[in-house]
Amino acid sequence: MNVSRSICVAFILIISICFNSFATFVYAAQTGIDKININQEFGYSEAIVEKSTGITTSITYPRTDLENVDTSMLGWIKGLYEASKKELTFLRRINPRISMEFNLNYNSYLMGGRYAGIEIFGTKGISTNKNEKSIIKTYNISVDGKRILSNDEIISNKMYDDVLVLLKERIINSLGEGYSEQIEKLNGSSLDNIVLTHKGVKVILEKGVYFPESLGTLSYVIKYRDLGEAFRLPDKYFSGMSPTMPIDPNKPIIALTFDDGPGKATEQILDILEDNDARATFCVLGNRVAKNSDTVLRAFQNGNEIVGHSWDHKDLTKLNYAGIKKQLEDTNNAIFDITGIMPAFHRPPYGATNNNVKKASEELSLAMLYWSVDPYDWKTKDAQAIYDDIMGSVKNGSIILCHDIHESTGEAMEMIIPALIEQGYQLVTVSELLNYGENIVESGQLYRKAENLSLTYFPATTIYAEFIDESH
Ligand code: ZN
Numbered sequence: 291m292n293v294s295r296s297i298c299v300a301f302i303l304i305i306s307i308c309f310n311s312f313a314t315f316v317y318a319a320q321t322g323i324d325k326i327n328i329n330q331e332f333g334y335s336e337a338i339v340e341k342s343t344g345i346t347t348s349i350t351y352p353r354t355d356l357e358n359v360d361t362s363m364l365g366w367i368k369g370l371y372e373a374s375k376k377e378l379t380f381l382r383r384i385n386p387r388i389s390m391e392f393n394l395n396y397n398s399y400l401m402g403g404r405y406a407g408i409e410i411f412g413t414k415g416i417s418t419n420k421n422e423k424s425i426i427k428t429y430n431i432s433v434d435g436k437r438i439l440s441n442d443e444i445i446s447n448k449m450y451d452d453v454l455v456l457l458k459e460r461i462i463n464s465l466g467e468g469y470s471e472q473i474e475k476l477n478g479s480s481l482d483n484i485v486l487t488h489k490g491v492k493v494i495l496e497k498g499v500y501f502p503e504s505l506g507t508l509s510y511v512i513k514y515r516d517l518g519e520a521f522r523l524p525d526k527y528f529s530g531m532s533p534t535m536p537i538d539p540n541k542p543i544i545a546l547t548f549d550d551g552p553g554k555a556t557e558q559i560l561d562i563l564e565d566n567d568a569r570a571t572f573c574v575l576g577n578r579v580a581k582n583s584d585t586v587l588r589a590f591q592n593g594n595e596i597v598g599h600s601w602d603h604k605d606l607t608k609l610n611y612a613g614i615k616k617q618l619e620d621t622n623n624a625i626f627d628i629t630g631i632m633p634a635f636h637r638p639p640y641g642a643t644n645n646n647v648k649k650a651s652e653e654l655s656l657a658m659l660y661w662s663v664d665p666y667d668w669k670t671k672d673a674q675a676i677y678d679d680i681m682g683s684v685k686n687g688s689i690i691l692c693h694d695i696h697e698s699t700g701e702a703m704e705m706i707i708p709a710l711i712e713q714g715y716q717l718v719t720v721s722e723l724l725n726y727g728e729n730i731v732e733s734g735q736l737y738r739k740a741e742n743l744s745l746t747y748f749p750a751t752t753i754y755a756e757f758i759d760e761s762h
Contacts, residue, residue, distance in 0.1 A: 331536070332398040332406040332431075344378055347371070349394040352408055356436040363408070363429060367394065370425065374414060381416065389417045394425065399487045403631065405439075405523060406431040407486030409494065411507070424497040424507050428485040439523075441484055445491065449520035450478045453512065457481075457493055460510040465501075472501050488593075490514050491521070524630075537726070542686035543716045543743065545723040546570040546707075547661065549599050549637060552582035552589075553695030555703075560589055562700075562707050568717035569593045572694065573637040573659065576601035576621030583628050590629040595719035597633040597659060598622055607642045614650045622654065634721055634731060635659040643736065652734030659720055661691035662739035667699045676702035681709060687740035689720065 333354040340347040351367055354360055371392070378390045394412035401407075408429040415422040430439045445453055457480065458473050483494040490513040497507045514521055537543060548559065551574055563570055572589050576598060579586055590596055598621035600606060606614050618636055626632050637659040638647055651658055665679035676699065680690055692699050710717060723740045724731045731737065 330396075330398045331400040332408065332433075335396075344382060344389045345375065345392065346389070347392045349392070349412075350396065351394065351410065352396055352398055354406075354431065356431065356433070358437050359429070359431055362438055363410075366427060367410075370394075378416075381418075385418065387417075391415045399485070400433075401486060401488065404433055405486055406433055407492075409483075409485045409492070411494075421503065426483055426494050426496050426507060428483045428494065430484070430486050441481065443522055444484060444486065445481065445517065446520050446522055447478065450481060453481060453517065453520050454478075456512050456516055457510060460512065461508075464508075464510070465505075469501060476500060486523075487511060491517060537716055537718060537722065541714050541716050543718050543723055543726060543740070544684060544686070544688045544690065544710070545720045545740075546690050546692065546703075546717055547573055547637070547659065547720065548692050548694035548699075549573045550575060550603070551694040552578055552585040553693070554697055555700030556582070556585050556589070556694045558700040559694055559703050560585070560592060560594070562703050563594065563717070564592055566707050566711055566717075568707055568711065569595070569719050569722075570717065571595040571597060571635075571659075571720045573597050573599035574621075574625065575599055575603055576617070576624045579621070579624035579628060586625070586628045590631070593719075595633075595721055596625050596629055596631075597635040597637065597720070598625060598656075599637045600639050603639045605640055605642045606638050606647045607644045611646045611650060614646055615653070618650055618654050618656060622656075635737075648734050648736075655733045657724075657731045657733055658736040659689070660736055660738040661689045663688045663690040665690070665692065667696060667702065668693045671696055671698040673698050673702040673705065677705050677709070680706055684710065684715065687723070687743050689723070689737070689739050 330352065333352040335350055336353055337350040338347060339349075349367065349371070351363065354363075374390060374392050378388070381388045381390075392412070392414050394410060396408055396410040398409075399407045408431065410425070410427045410429075412425040413422040414425060430441075430444055431437070432439055441447075454476055458476060461469070461473055461476075480495060480500060481493060483496065485492045485494065490511040492509050492511045495501065495508040495510075497503055497505075501508060514525070546568075548556070548570060551572060556572070559570070562568075569592070572586075572594060574586065574596060586596060598618060600617045601620050602617075604613075604617055606617060609617065621636070622633055632655070634655070634657060636651065636656045641660060643658060648658070663680060663683050665676045665683075667676045670676060676692070680702075684690065692703075694700070707717065718726075720737075721731070724737050726740060726743060729740065729742060
């Protein structure tokens with residue numbers, strides 16, 4: 291409780307600094323409520339809950355710790371909030387009984403660690419008017435560049451006409467032919483509210499602007515690959531990327547890992563993962579990466595993690611220090627060439643390790659990935675036996691060792707992946723599993739499973755603060 295109180299007080303301070311007008315609220319309630327927010331992929335959430343004369347406000351907004359981004363987003367929210375208060379003051383001069391409700395929330399999406407999309411949405415309602423006004427604002431962010439991208443950096447404005455053709459198609463598919471008059475009126479400004487998501491660029495059409503109010507706010511996703519040349523950001527972080535699954539803290543998490551590939555069963559396993567919105571980790575051999583670059587790229591774009599399993603399956607303990615380093619480094623570079631991401635782990639062949647392997651791992655910022663469930667799939671080559679073994683030994687935090695070079699393993703996964711999900715397991719990558727909650731992966735350390743999967747900690751938290759209720 292004390293912890294949440296001090297978080298709360300710190301939060302109020304932040305708010306007071308950012309929003310001068312908020313500092314005038316008397317902070318009365320000593321009850322800070324930490325609220326779970328499992329849907330956010332980028333930044334963390336802060337919230338303002340205010341009840342004062344005539345206005346009920348609930349604003350949940352993102353903080354990214356990127357100064358320019360936060361300044362701009364908070365500035366927009368502050369402006370909107372202050373304008374609403376002014377509007378209410380004005381309206382109450384005419385009718386003192388008028389009240390206002392003002393709500394904002396957001397979704398965030400993180401693509402390949404490089405780009406983020408944030409959509410802020412909300413409503414503003416006045417007690418004397420049945421129609422709520424809807425609020426929508428989007429931000430697209432270059433995480434490396436620490437800045438907000440302009441729409442033209444995302445979709446070439448010279449190609450707006452092509453994009454509008456795609457948008458109109460989506461609208462006709464969804465609303466039918468009945469709105470041809472409205473559809474005709476769509477223009478470049480219809481693309482003002484766009485946000486990067488895992489499925490594509492989402493175009494949001496504010497309630498009542500282009501289509502009848504009764505249809506509400508409309509949004510349509512145009513896939514990256516459909517945008518073709520109109521899409522100006524580097525393709526590899528976007529095309530075909532499946533949605534990252536938010537982790538539900540109330541359900542167990544496990545990581546499936548596949549060694550020695552890419553191989554015979556990799557594409558089949560990728561299909562199964564994709565069909566089930568699940569993710570896995572592929573521990574690839576460096577010398578197979580370039581030859582199978584399409585498969586590696588597909589695995590990565592579908593949200594799976596790619597880590598090394600040495601260059602050519604050498605027992606690292608039989609090599610000298612330089613030899614170990616070369617095996618790890620060459621493999622990392624091969625992976626980076628395809629994904630643009632340096633792996634955070636490697637899995638030593640045969641699980642063989644010694645002080646030199648540990649030291650080289652540390653030097654290359656790699657943790658060593660072991661396992662807690664081993665069905666001996668390479669030995670039995672029997673789908674039913676693999677299924678029985680995994681289903682019998684899996685538990686929260688497990689890391690499961692399999693090999694995507696055997697058809698029997700692919701066959702087993704046809705049964706195992708849906709069965710695990712059916713039992714409530716969330717299939718995540720090793721980085722997600724081992725960095726979950728308060729855990730942080732350390733280079734040079736060896737990981738067999740996730741521990742301390744406390745349900746108390748979450749990747750993103752919303753902190754609610756209560757302000758004095760002046761209306762009572
Ligand atoms: Zn192996």
